[in-house]
Amino acid sequence: MEQNVLEERPRAVQTRFELAAGRMVESWIAAGRMCVSAGDMRLAREFLETAGWTIHDAPGARVRLVSRAGRAQEMTREAAVLLALRRLAARD
DSSP, rough: OOTTTTTTTOOOSSSHHHHHHHHHHHHHHTSSSSOOHHHHHHHHHHHHHHHHHHEEEEETTTEEOOOTTTEEEEEEEHHHHHHHHHHHHOOO
């Protein structure tokens, strides 16, 4: 695929999660399992908060996400990072 970067400028990076996402996924593939560190979760939280979500820590290494519309759901940190990855992919 050829892309003319002078005429079609790439979208500007807005969060550190956008830069770290590839590294995260590569490390999961290499390890053969998904392992979300506290640092990975901080980056995903930053990204989701910029997308309008509010994130609260919940018991048992879980998080509670609340959308702009007020809909709340509790999930694991891994599920929250996957949600962030899906949101990032949907931007492009």
